[in-house]
Amino acid sequence: MEFASSKTFTTSDVAQDEATDYWVELICETFVKLSAQQLTPKNFQGGITWKKLGHAEFSTVNASGQEVVRTKEFASSAIDEYLLFSIQRRGQGYVSQDGRTAKLSPGDMAIYDSSRPYSLHFPSSFEQLVVQLPKSKLGADDTRSITALLHPKGSAGAVAASLLSSLNEHLSYGNSSILALESHVIELLGEVTTSPSPRVHSPEPSxxxxxxxxxxxxxxxxxxxxxxxxxxxxxxxxxxxxxxxxxxxxxxxxxxxxxxxxxxxxxxxxxxxxxxxxxxxxxxxxxxxxxxxxxxxxxxxxxxxxxxxxxxxxx
CATH class of the missing domain: 1.10.10.60 (Homeodomain-like)
Incomplete structure (x- = not known):
């Protein structure tokens, strides 16, 4: 079973005028191929702490406001397919995919699929924990009914988010006894993807x-x-x-x-x-x-x- 200790990357490692380009490289290497537009490019700051537990990757992202897009071209040209579980820890985030948008506040979670276009919007500085797993490990084929849905506090998804956040903290210590938990992570996220989806409300616009x-x-x-x-x-x-x-x-x-x-x-x-x-x-x-x-x-x-x-x- 593969296990890697924590790695941290930050835009403070490069000159300010190189920060935005460096950030795009970081998120593409950490997740999948993406495009990004920073809302405050002159003062942009960002950092990623990456950890791995077997096939599960845990990435804590702290950054200034930005718009991130997975285009149709990027999605169709990719070989590997992943499900990503975004857990909001600070600020607000918006996950859009398959005709839906989930607005995330701290403690909320939403899922998106790298095999199709999606966008992420963060109007100001934020922190997220993103857990990424190959779709093949979850047995997830058609995910269109589970993407960009809000798993708010009190939901099964939010409980899973809390457990994943706790596990992420312990991964920093690199104790080999944690290795046995990979199967439990896969089982937990598998339950989230197959459990009844949160109700989707479509109220009349105010x-x-x-x-x-x-x-x-x-x-x-x-x-x-x-x-x-x-x-x-x-x-x-x-x-x-x-x-x-x-x-x-x-x-x-x-x-x-x-x-x-x-x-x-x-x-x-x-x-x-x-x-x-x-x-x-x-x-x-x-x-x-x-x-x-x-x-x-x-x-x-x-x-x-x-x-x-x-x-x-x-x-």
Missing amino acids: HNEMAQIRALMRKNLANSAWTVDQLASQAHLSRRSLYRLFPNKGPAEVMRSMRIDKAKTTLRNDPSTLIIQLAHECGFDSESGFIRAFTSDVGVTPKQYASKFTPNGGQ
């Missing part, structure tokens, strides 16, 4: 939630590079969950309507606004594209609309 999402959209009205995926990430929602909040019009169509409304308001207040300037202020790449969209929605061109609000324009 007015406050929708107000927050629309505020994020208004903040990006002038951003021509805006995407629905960016909005989902900022709102801590999966793409599918985000679309559920817009049953009549998709978020992209709502964003377009908000941009046209902004253009109309601007033209009413200042009919002399240059159309090309207005196009960029409303998030359009080109003047011609803006004119087409405006005319399609309003029924007249921007100039014709503005003329209604100039002196004698309506006569």
Whole structure:
């Protein structure tokens, strides 16, 4: 049975301007191939303490806020497949996979599968214990029903998380008597993956939630590079969950309507606004594209609309 003592890696080992690149290398070597975007790259700090018990890997991650993504390309090109059990110890984390997002507070746990795309979002500094096992050791084939589900305090998953956290502390001492516990870890996590999944609640979005999402959209009205995926990430929602909040019009169509409304308001207040300037202020790449969209929605061109609000324009 394989056993390795504790190893610690930290961005303080390199110059500050190399920290973000070094961090991506660390998380890829520790877990699986990933991309990462730091929320505060100039002051980014991160560290990983890695331990191993047979086939089970225990990684304690302390880092600044970041967005981590396992892309479809990364997942499809991998040879090995793992289940990862994220146990939140400090701060908040969001695990998104298979159309769901689990919001983690300290003591909570969620599972994700390296064989499919997933994303992890940490809005500020955090600490997590991540336990990683080959899927083959757990006999886990179809995991779509168990990923990105919250195992909150009081659940069987949370009890398992507490036991794993305790075991992780003892691994630091490297006592050989602990080696016999690998089979118990596999059995424990196997029970978590096969036990009834936590209930998934799908409540109607509150007015406050929708107000927050629309505020994020208004903040990006002038951003021509805006995407629905960016909005989902900022709102801590999966793409599918985000679309559920817009049953009549998709978020992209709502964003377009908000941009046209902004253009109309601007033209009413200042009919002399240059159309090309207005196009960029409303998030359009080109003047011609803006004119087409405006005319399609309003029924007249921007100039014709503005003329209604100039002196004698309506006569």
